[in-house]
Amino acid sequence: MFSSTTEFKNTFLKRLNMVCGKSFSESSERDHYQTLGIMIREFVSHDWIKTNERYLAAKEKQVYYLSIEYLLGKLLRQNLINLGIEETVQVGLSELGIDLSNLEELESDAGLGNGGLGRLAACFLDSLASLNLPGHGHGIRYKHGLFEQKIVDGYQVELPEQWLRSGNVWEVRKADLAVKIPFWGKVEGRTENGRLVFQHLNAETVTAVPHDMPVIGYNSETVNTLRLWNAEPSQFPIHEDILKYKRETESVSEFLYPDDTHDEGKILRLKQQYFLVSASIQSIIKTYRKQHGNLKELHQHVCIHINDTHPVLAIPELMRVLIDEEGFDWDLAWNITRQTISYTNHTTLSEALEKWPIRIFQPLLPRIYMIVEEINERFCGELWDKYTGDWDRIARLAVIADGFVKMAHLAIVGSFSVNGVAKLHTEILKTREMNQFYQLFPEKFNNKTNGIAHRRWLLKGNPDLSNLITDSIGSSWTQSPADLIQLLNYQHDSSFMEQLLKIKRDNKERLAEVIQSKNGIVVDSSAIFDVQVKRLHAYKRQLLKVLHIMYLYNRIKEDSSFSMVPRVFIFGAKASPGYYYAKKIIKLINTVADKVNNDPFIGDKMKVVFLENYRVSLAEKVFPAADLSEQISTASKEASGTGNMKFMINGALTVGTMDGANIEIHELVGDENIFTFGLSADEVLHYYQHGGYQSIEYYHHDSRIRQAVDQLVNGFFPGVYNEFEPIFDSLLEENDQYFVLKDFASYADTQKTIGETFRDQQVWQKKCLVNIAHAGYFSSDRTIKEYADNIWGIKPQ
Template sequence: MFSNKEMFKAAFIKRVEMLCGKSFSESTARDHYQTLGQMIREFVSNDWIATNERYLATKAKQVYYLSIEYLLGKLLRQNLINLGVEEMIAEGLHELGIDLGDLEELEPDAGLGNGGLGRLAACFLDSLASTNLPGHGHGIRYKHGLFEQKIVDGYQVELPEQWLRSGNVWEIRKADLAVRIPFWGKVEAKMENGRLVFHHSHAETVTAVPYDMPVVGFESDTVNTLRLWNAEPAQFPLDTDILKYKRRTEAISEFLYPDDTHDEGKILRLKQQYFLVSASLQSIIRAYKKQHGSLKELHQHVCIHINDTHPVLAIPELMRILLDEAKFDWDEAWHITTNTISYTNHTTLSEALEKWPVHIFKPLLPRIYMIVEEINERFCKELWEETPGEWERIGKLAIISDGFVKMAHLAIVGSFSVNGVARLHTEILKEREMKPFFQLYPEKFNNKTNGIAYRRWLLKANPELSSLITETIGSSWTHSAHDLIHLLDYQNDSGFLDQLAKVKSANKQRLAEIIGRQTGIAVDTSAIFDVQVKRLHAYKRQLLNVMHIMHLYNRMKEDSGFNMTPRVFIFAAKASPGYYYAKKIIKLINTVAQTVNNDPLVGDKLKVIFLENYRVSLAENIFPAADVSEQISTASKEASGTGNMKFMINGALTVGTLDGANVEIHELVGDENIFLFGLTAEEVLHYYKHGGYDSVGYYHLDRRIQQVVDQLVNGFFPGVHNEFEPIFDSLLEENDQYFVLKDFASYTDIQRKIGDAFTDRLKWQKMSLVNIAHAGYFSSDRTIKEYAKDIWDIHPII
């Protein structure tokens, strides 16, 4: 950024005074943050321009990654790390009386994502740039993101996420590249030059304005682009209420995942999805035509990747552009489309496989619906020709059926690649959820096990551990995560293991201070920090965790001789605003915490902490401090998980089911370095298919279960009346869909083993080291290289 510290300091002082119109001595921390951010962005601009010029000059094939969310976290320090100037800048600022950490606190977490889907997209962008691959992201510039979570009297309360209040120093508005998106209206057909041509008329038009953010590779000259679209009014229609039109328009890019309980919310979500893909494809096609001209060879120079089903409308939108604007015939347009678009599936949950009611879809997107209808008719005709008369099979596979447009079906039919995100997940897709499609298109299906941007989760989030690793095995691991395997040479080195323990202890102390500030609760840092942080969903089974805590509390109250290794159970999670059951689980966790943490009998033996407003910057303090990583989803339900990988690389030991990427973690570290329990995916799927599970039987046969379940409704928690009946009913009346009671005994047993294992500190550190050493496999660099080679056919451009 600057050749030396003195040059940086002089330039920084001058820039502060120029930007803020005041003397340096009068400038504020906010002035310093804005100035440093602008200096970094300007510094990377040369590489940003040069990167794009390299792509143009080489005519390299490029990938465009479409995702409804990107969970970026804070970028200030990460960009400095990637540029290799963090230490120099931190020292220079310190000599000016400024703490880099204080400036970082002023940066908001970007409100562009929520969970694993968005964090994966952010990790992939990081790895694309860090491995010099030509790949860019497209998303929506949400004004408020999902929501800011507050916990009030144990309940989740949602407030708008004001992340753009002071602007976004990393973005550049590109108003000259704005495009128009039509909604509603009607489609008119006319004969032109002997062919039928369709025009979308009388539409309500929205303007999509791009805001570009640089994606800086680690110690690389590559700077790729994340393009975020902002919805703004186009020309105001004469026959409508201008204020209503403005509100409808701006709502498109206001919130991530608006509540779709009612039709109004469904319309807004579908609008968001078409807004994203139409704006992105118009932009991609415009750039392509400038370089290559005809769209005939689009698929040879461009790959458009859809991250889950939210951007699936890219398929009919690309068909619309090729048919209506480029004037291709159907077969040629379909050939180009199905060789341009690839699709990642992220779920085995049937309720998460999106489908849109035709009565909403058709009037909102009339031309797109016509194209989807034509795709469906041609696809069903192919099925009929293959197996005449099998109406039931055709109905199950159809893209439009029972009054719904099925987005996953459209994604599979209209793409050339369909991948799962962990080996078990992909096998479940092939053998169960999407078996008929796998039988139709076996060549399309492949696996790409997820990975994480490991440099953020070590270099940024855990600098002490990073330094220890570099001192021990050298710095090659920062470019090649596989080199972490060399740590295995030190598993019997007591000096190294002692240093590892000291790093963990310091990280736990830092988290304990955050817990104290946020909750007022003092926690014992010598206790096990047992952590479950992730989106709140029934299948992730935060309920199993809290029921085990209730059981431990009961033991302590009933048996004065009961002894347990001290534990601090830490939760953080947001529940979707419309997810009533998940919100009840949050209330239960906080109610249990209130009871346990205020009981003098318990003391420091057991604490329960719920940290509000889970986000990347909070996660960066939690993962390095964790001793135990809770990955306890019902087997077969978690597609992959990436939190499990972030815990692993920071030395936490996994307690989990054989679900998602836990299967691959287990294979890498072996039985002795992971704590497994519960039903397997095969057993769960057998119960779903053949029945035979009776939750009431487990309730009656296990006194521990009966006691805990009864406490949900028998007044055990003072001042809480009928609050937890929905949870009680889900376990007994609804036969415990996620096998919480079935796995309870196994979970309790393995938790006792964890407590015993923790008392042998040397052995625990060895287990921790083995996990860190094997975590290199879960680098998103590895995942991205697999996508590049096996799906996208792109190559590094240096």
């Protein structure tokens, strides 16, 4: 791109004048960021066009990844790294008196996601481009992504997230590729040339306008596309309230996950899902026609992958296109659809398996409902032939039952592949949650353990550690992450181990500065940085960690002989706006923090920190600084987890249940390099099935538990009155659904072992090195290769 820093500086100054219409001396940091972003986007546009032309000419199979979430984070430095020009740009800007880090701070996190699901989608796009694979993303261009979190008096307060306030320098609006999406109205059928045809009348239409963002491969000429759809009004209806129509139209792409407590929110969510899939499939078909023409061979050239159940309406929408627009008969359309769509399941939680009331679905999407109804009728007919008379089984498997459309059922019936995201998760799907579907379609089920973009989470997020690794084993690991295993040769190299320890301490000091700046809390960087950052949900058991902190606090106060390695307990989490219980946990964490941090008797033995507004850019500061990675979900509940992998590759040790990908981490690093505790998945599932757990028994028989639980309601925390009664009741009255009290003793014992182990830093650092060395397996490059080879059937181009 630039042969020298001088060439970069000259180009930058010229572009600044053109972009901003002002001289360098009059320009602001915002102008500098805007200019640099435009320069990068314009530079990659050549490879972007070439990539699309290459795919068009090759006529090879392509994959389209449909996801309701993309948690992209900041893109400036990552794009510079992938283009191989980070150092040139950094030095050139520095010579102009500009700090690249300051420009980074001006970039908004593209927070178009809620957690692991959306971040996984972003990591997958990175790997697709870096492996030169023909794969593109489709999503929604939310005006406001996941809310901005403020903590006020310990409570979570949600503010609209304003990532587009200053525009998005990476996107290109393509109004000429806009498509129309119909809602409401009615469908009429008539016979035409002996064939039944359908017409959607009096529909309210929304225009979907694509905004394309380049996805730049690492050290590669491949630039794939993330297409985000923006909802805009179509032709304004006559005799209608124009402002109301405009407001309702634009609301489709305004917020990620609107509250669906009431019908209005449910309708909006369902609108978003159909908006995404209809716009995407219309776009995919248009691209396909340029290459091939005949849709009878669609499945041979296109794979449409649905990331969880949100885009499942891709199945009936593709059927609609093939039947209504192409004139295919049902059997041909169904055969093509079932060979085109693949599906990833991300959960074992029954409440997370979407279902939509017919009373909402049918009027909003009348033609789509007709197709889903036909899919259900034909599927139930097949089930009757196979299980004649077994009405219960047929009802359990049906796509439509009990007044609801069941989206996971539709996904399984209408796709050729159903994959889980960790070995345990896939086995639970096959043997329990979806066992009857597995009996019916065993060939569809497979596992693809999640991975992370190691270039984002190590190369970009932890440059000092990345440099040490490259100096020691060479740079091949950036493209072949399995090469990290060579680090095992340095376990007994005292110089290497000292550098590893220094890097961790430096990262901890940088995070300590962030904590002091944001929270006003001074923390000791030589303490254990004990970190739990993830979405706030009861099954992830932030509560278990809080109760353990309360126990330690009580112990320090009451037992003068008790000693412990100092700890900084760090939380970061957002609770869904409508998730009342999760918000109580956030209030509890902050209340405990106030108690602990302001008690002079405790001093530096313990500090509790809640990092406000947890997001990708903050995560990049947290993972490199962590000593201990808390992955303590109730076994069987976490499908995979990817935070565990990000901590691992940055040299933190995992404390966790044998759940999700923790099991595979354990298999790789061995007993001695991970701290496991608690019930197994089989034990949890046995309790759910057969009963036998009484939380009140653990409350009565363990004084540590009883004291901490009582403190939730006995006035121990002044000024909060009955604030934590719902938590108290969940543990005792509601019998502790997620086995927090059952696992408490095991967790406390394991934490004691962790403290003792940390005292010997040589031993601890060797364990950290073993984790980093084995973390290459959890690169999304490996995951994507498995998808490409075993599901999508795509090859590098």
